[in-house]
Amino acid sequence: MKNSWVAEQNVIIRTAVSDSKVAAGKIYIREQFGQFQRLRRRLNSLLLAAFVLLPLLRYQGQQAILIDVARQRMDIFGLSLFPQDLLILALLFMLAAFVLFFVSKRYGRVWCGYTCPQTIWTLMFNWIERRVEGTHHQSQVLDRQTWSHQKVTRKLLKHLLWAMLSLLTALAFMAYFVPSDALYQGVVGFELSPLITGWVAFFTLCTYLNAGFLREKMCTHACPYSRFQAALFDASTKLVAYDAIRGESRGPRKRNTPKATGLGDCVDCKLCVQVCPVGIDIRDGLQYDCINCGLCVDACDATMARFNYPKGLIRYARQATPVKANRLNLGYALTILLTLSAMVYWGISRNTFEVNLLRDRQALYRINTAGKVENTYLLKTLNKSQQVRNYKVSVDNNPNFSIRSSQVFSVKPGEYQLTALPVSYQGTPQSTKQTIAFTVVDLQSGETLNRTSSFYSGTGAW
DSSP states (O other), X not given: OOOTTBOTTTOOEESSOOOHHHHHSOOOOOOOOSHHHHHHHHHHHHHHHHHHHGGGOEETTEESEEEETTTTEEEETTEEEOGGGHHHHHHHHHHHXXXXXXXXXXXXXXXXXXXXXXXXXHHHHHHHHHHHHOSHHHHHHHHHSOOOHHHHHHHHHHHHHHHHHHHHHHHHHHTTTSOHHHHHHHHHTTOOOHHHHHHHHHHHHHHHHIIIIXXXXXXXXXXXXXXXXXXXXXXXXXXXXXXXXXXXXXXOOOTTSOOOTTXXXXXXXXXXXHTOTTOOOGGGOEETXXXXXXXXXXXXXXXXXXXXXXXOSEEEEBSSOOSSHHHHHHHHHHHHHHHHHHHHHHHHHOOSEEEEEEEOTTOSOEEXXXXXXXEEEEEEEEEOSSSOEEEEEEEOSOTTEEEOSOSEEEEOTTOEEEEEEEEEESSOOSSXXXXXXXXXXXXXXXXXXXXXXXXXXXXXXX
16 A cells, blocks of 8 residues: 555656846745754754854863864864874764765655755845845845935845854864864954964855855755765655645636636745745656755645645655665665674773874994993873873883883873883893883773884994
């Protein structure tokens, strides 16, 4: 039995946008309300709040999330990541990609329509435009008018608000890379360094141009996801679709009057086109430009309600019932599970410090004042935690090796420390080259790292 949401014969696949206003230039987006838009606005509000507030959170007296490019370090709620820890970021991106592929396979470009920053900022800029210039029709009329005091005032106000929102966006983004307290204090006191000022200005300009002018062009031409999505879709993918059998032939009519013979339910109000952020007509069939935002669904449902017609003339629908859905879902589930397992394994096996051992290359060996053969080693220790740690180094493989310096040292959080280790051989060496094994222990956590090197004595040492 076929699912009632299946639109097997009603979805037309098109690769070109037929709507002339896309090619003509600016798209005037009509505001729309409805169940899908309420969901989108609530989700967007949550994402925006997270974007702005996360850099303001404090953890153990420090900024909870901070990407320090100069020190090549990323702090995330007490976890410090360095370049050698980038495997976890690769695994995280892989996990996000697999989840995105799975969602796109089932529901199309819902990421683009509901959570993509491009869509969020485009609709925020459009909201400002509607508040300043009026409805989308009034914006069109205003743009066609000759320049006047009223037009200049409205345009300046709109672009000023766009610039302010762009500046706030740039500051919120830079707060992930610069300590937020220093960043915002520097803004208030006009004390930002030229470098940070330049980056803030750059991201402000990018946001202003992208959300204010590029808008749908980013979705239809620049975004790579819109290009490879066709490889993810199949007949079982749930997409926004127009029921052509029920809607055609379309035509205008009056409310509360019988439908004329030969007319379908589509009243040709064109609201589905006016609310579309990318300016397509969903009635022309499925197009790769469609971002599955549901704006046309809400607009059409509102029109159907006014004419007392059943809703769903435009709806989320499948072209065919999925046949191998369970097998496909199992494949995605296993892939996601394997990625999660790799992330857990990385977290369990990760050390809170790292050490590198180097021999002093100025001399293979020397005879110290006590007449013993001595080699010097350099121990480079990285404290990857966010607390001061104490470490102890020792030589374990031969009791004749003796370290002639303090074996316990401290390293500040997130810093490298270079420690000189002069090692002498107590007694007469039995060979000119021996293996020496060092053990470094974190005295707080008990973690242990082992490193080996060579001890040289030379023919003149005995």
